[in-house]
Amino acid sequence: MGKNVLIIEDEPNIIEAISFILSRDGWDVATHSNGHDAVDVVRSKQPDLLILDVMLPGKSGYDILTELRAEQGTADLPVLMLTARGQNKDRELATRLGASRFMTKPFSNAEVLEALRELVSN
Amino acid sequence: MPQGQLTGTRIRERRIMQGLRQAELAQKAGISASYLNLIEHNRRRIGGKLLLSLAEVLNVEPSLLSEGAEAAMIATLGEARAADPDAAPVEETPEAFAGRYPGWAELLTRRHRRVLELERTVEVLNDRLTHDPYLAAALHEVLSTVTAIRSTAGILADTPELEPEWRDRFYRNLNEDAARLADGAQGLVAYLDQGGEAEGGVTSPQEELEAFLNDSRYHIAALERATDAGAAIETLLERASVLQTASGRGFARAHLQRYAQDARDMPLADVLACVHEMGVDPAAVARNFSVSLPRAMQRLADLPSGPINGEGGQELPAIGLVSCDASGTLIFRKPVDGFSLPRFGAACPKWPLFQALSRPMVPLHHLVQQDQRGEASFDAYAVAEPTNTPDFDTPPLFQAHMLIVARTPGQGGGVAAAQVKTAAPVVPVGISCRICPVQDCAPRREPSILSDGF
Numbered sequence: 001m002g003k004n005v006l007i008i009e010d011e012p013n014i015i016e017a018i019s020f021i022l023s024r025d026g027w028d029v030a031t032h033s034n035g036h037d038a039v040d041v042v043r044s045k046q047p048d049l050l051i052l053d054v055m056l057p058g059k060s061g062y063d064i065l066t067e068l069r070a071e072q073g074t075a076d077l078p079v080l081m082l083t084a085r086g087q088n089k090d091r092e093l094a095t096r097l098g099a100s101r102f103m104t105k106p107f108s109n110a111e112v113l114e115a116l117r118e119l120v121s122n
Numbered sequence: 123m124p125q126g127q128l129t130g131t132r133i134r135e136r137r138i139m140q141g142l143r144q145a146e147l148a149q150k151a152g153i154s155a156s157y158l159n160l161i162e163h164n165r166r167r168i169g170g171k172l173l174l175s176l177a178e179v180l181n182v183e184p185s186l187l188s189e190g191a192e193a194a195m196i197a198t199l200g201e202a203r204a205a206d207p208d209a210a211p212v213e214e215t216p217e218a219f220a221g222r223y224p225g226w227a228e229l230l231t232r233r234h235r236r237v238l239e240l241e242r243t244v245e246v247l248n249d250r251l252t253h254d255p256y257l258a259a260a261l262h263e264v265l266s267t268v269t270a271i272r273s274t275a276g277i278l279a280d281t282p283e284l285e286p287e288w289r290d291r292f293y294r295n296l297n298e299d300a301a302r303l304a305d306g307a308q309g310l311v312a313y314l315d316q317g318g319e320a321e322g323g324v325t326s327p328q329e330e331l332e333a334f335l336n337d338s339r340y341h342i343a344a345l346e347r348a349t350d351a352g353a354a355i356e357t358l359l360e361r362a363s364v365l366q367t368a369s370g371r372g373f374a375r376a377h378l379q380r381y382a383q384d385a386r387d388m389p390l391a392d393v394l395a396c397v398h399e400m401g402v403d404p405a406a407v408a409r410n411f412s413v414s415l416p417r418a419m420q421r422l423a424d425l426p427s428g429p430i431n432g433e434g435g436q437e438l439p440a441i442g443l444v445s446c447d448a449s450g451t452l453i454f455r456k457p458v459d460g461f462s463l464p465r466f467g468a469a470c471p472k473w474p475l476f477q478a479l480s481r482p483m484v485p486l487h488h489l490v491q492q493d494q495r496g497e498a499s500f501d502a503y504a505v506a507e508p509t510n511t512p513d514f515d516t517p518p519l520f521q522a523h524m525l526i527v528a529r530t531p532g533q534g535g536g537v538a539a540a541q542v543k544t545a546a547p548v549v550p551v552g553i554s555c556r557i558c559p560v561q562d563c564a565p566r567r568e569p570s571i572l573s574d575g576f
Contacts, residue, residue: 011266013295017273020288024281055262084265106269109276 003120006047007031008038008064009082010056018051021109022116035059039067042074049119051112052099054083054090062097069098078119082107129173130164131221132187136180137162139225150179186224195231196220202234256326256367260313264306271299330370331377332455334362340456341426342381346390351382384421387411393421394430402439402527404503405485415485415505419443419525423456442500442526446475448519460498461490461526464554471565472551475524478504482520489529489548499548501527 005027009015012033019029032041035056042050042064050068054061061081068074081099083090094102100122101115137147148158152175160166168176177184199216203209212219220227274292278284284292348354355378365371388411400406407418423443429435442458446469455463463469469476474488483506491499503525508518552558555568 011270013270013299014266014273016295017270017277017292020277020292021273084262084269105265106272109273109280112273 003048004028004030004045005049005051005116006042006045007051008033008035008041008056008061009051009053010034011053017109018112021113025113025116027116035061035064038064039071042068042077043071046073047077049116050077050079051116052079052081054081054085054094062093065094065097065099078122080112080115080119129168129187130162130166132224133168133176133180134162135222135224136182136187140180142180147176147179151175186228195227198231198234199227202230205234205237256313257310260306260310264303264310267299267303267306271296271303274299327367327369327373328453330365330367331373333364334370334374335377335456337362337364339427341424342378343426345378345382346385348382348385351379351386355379355382380420381424384413384417384424387413388418388421390425393425397422397425397438398430398436402441402501402525404525414507415503416445416507416521416523419503419505419523422525440528443523444469444473444475444526445521445523446479447521448479450476450479453521454523458500458526458528460528461492461500462553464557467554467556468567469554470552470558471567472549472563473524474502474504474549475522478506478522478524479520482506482508482518490526490551491548492551492553499529501525501529503527 003026005022007015007018007022007029009018009031010033015031015033019031022029030045030047032038033056036058038052038056038059052061052064056064061083065079065081068077068079078100079098080101080103081094082103082105083094084105091102100119103111103115137144144158144162145155148155151158151172153172157166161168173187174184177187180187196216199220203212203216214222216227274296278289278292278296342358344354344358345351355375358378359365359371359374362374365374388407392411393407396407396410397403402422404415404418404422407413407422408415411418413421420443423441425438425441427438427440430438440458440460441456442461442463443454443456444452444463445454446452450468452463452469457463474486474490478484478486485503485505488502488504489499490502504522506520506522509521510516510519512518550560552560552563555566556570558566558570560566
């Protein structure tokens with residue numbers, strides 16, 4: 001596939017595991033682990049797909065998503081949101097802010113791969 | 123159906139329940155049997171004196187037979203039915219049901235009220251679960267770790283020829299995460315266990331601080347003559363097992379630093395001498411040591427209980443202190459026997475503390491009493507002052523403080539609070555509306571759970 005995915009997540013072992021399975025699946029994986037400059041990183045790396053955790057140090061995933069959607073270059077970027085809370089209102093908020101897909105921790109590797117494949121085929 | 127008709131049915135019901143014949147009841151109530159018969163079949167309205175004497179003979183509360191209670195009950199029955207739209211339809215109106223089966227109707231009414239009460243409790247607890255920052259953080263930590271474990275374990279299980287370097291690395295990660303998960307889960311269980319205790323465990327940083335101060339009864343002897351206050355504070359914090367979270371320790375550190383500063387500026391012996399001479403008077407302390415009223419009040423609340431000037435000296439009265447921010451939220455509580463402070467939720471709006479908030483910088487002194495039987499009264503000194511330094515274009519941040527000094531009239535040898543200059547009336551105040559029995563209270567914001575609801 002050779003597509004680029006950027007993972008923004010602050011938990012190092014999750015980053016490592018997801019990076020591993022995605023690169024085995026043929027993705028070019030880049031990672032970033034704080035919220036402060038996440039938007040800048042997305043801008044400079046221009047990934048084909050973004051995996052974005054909600055709870056990040058510095059800036060929440062929701063705020064990052066809002067900023068990305070407001071920018072022309074990233075308005076249509078497929079974004080998979082990860083959260084540790086499966087509550088309806090979190091899901092609603094993510095959808096309203098423009099998340100392409102929403103996934104609740106703990107997820108399985110297969111679920112992540114499937115979600116990513118779906119997002120790029122759309 | 124007019125309400126009056128039902129009273130008759132109710133009387134008939136009660137009479138039969140007690141095995142009385144119509145003639146017997148009529149005779150005891152001083153009316154003819156035929157008249158009672160008309161009343162019982164709701165053909166004559168009844169009220170006033172006759173209702174009272176019938177109630178007396180039947181040994182029930184007149185209100186149980188009268189219309190007011192009935193109306194309240196019927197309204198509640200209607201509510202109960204509306205609350206459960208899925209229940210099988212009932213033909214009888216609530217009025218007819220209440221008239222026919224007053225006992226059952228009363229039971230249903232009480233059960234329905236109880237359900238409402240419990241629903242409210244659940245709501246409050248649920249709110250707490252959603253908004254409790256510690257719980258949210260702990261759950262997030264656990265779920266993140268579980269996610270890492272699941273993902274890592276999945277790789278180890280599903281990747282057929284995993285390179286040894288990767289395998290070792292993932293094993294190491296798995297081991298790390300498992301340890302972290304165990305810690306997180308244990309912490310969570312300990313936290314929930316505490317919260318579940320009847321007494322209520324320590325659940326917020328502020329409560330940690332209160333538990334910590336309570337252990338030393340709010341007097342920190344180690345800081346009274348400390349040459350190196352910084353080191354003394356750290357020793358105190360290390361030894362305090364009740365301080366479990368970083369924010370709890372942060373709160374405690376700030377309080378102890380304030381304490382050390384006050385102990386330097388207002389030495390214990392000098393404050394006690396001032397109290398000995400002037401009584402427990404925050405204004406006198408403030409004048410004497412050239413400090414603000416809030417600092418003087420806080421210092422008075424730091425004093426050790428017991429005799430003021432050595433053995434056999436005068437006893438210091440019990441002193442409590444409560445502070446709130448501009449939202450009225452209590453941010454500091456030193457309890458005192460006889461004047462209760464609410465553990466959760468907002469306090470009684472009649473406290474001088476809150477009046478001080480609406481009259482910033484004006485010191486207020488009132489004699490207050492929570493116990494309506496007049497057992498214990500307290501001198502309440504309150505003042506609201508800004509906590510930030512004045513600056514143009516920056517609004518002042520007000521905090522209010524109220525010193526609560528026990529008054530024990532007739533107890534010889536006690537040091538009085540500074541006397542109220544005129545014979546001020548005692549202001550009755552409460553704790554918190556939900557648990558306050560005072561009726562006809564204008565500032566009341568919600569009904570009390572102590573009144574029976576009728």
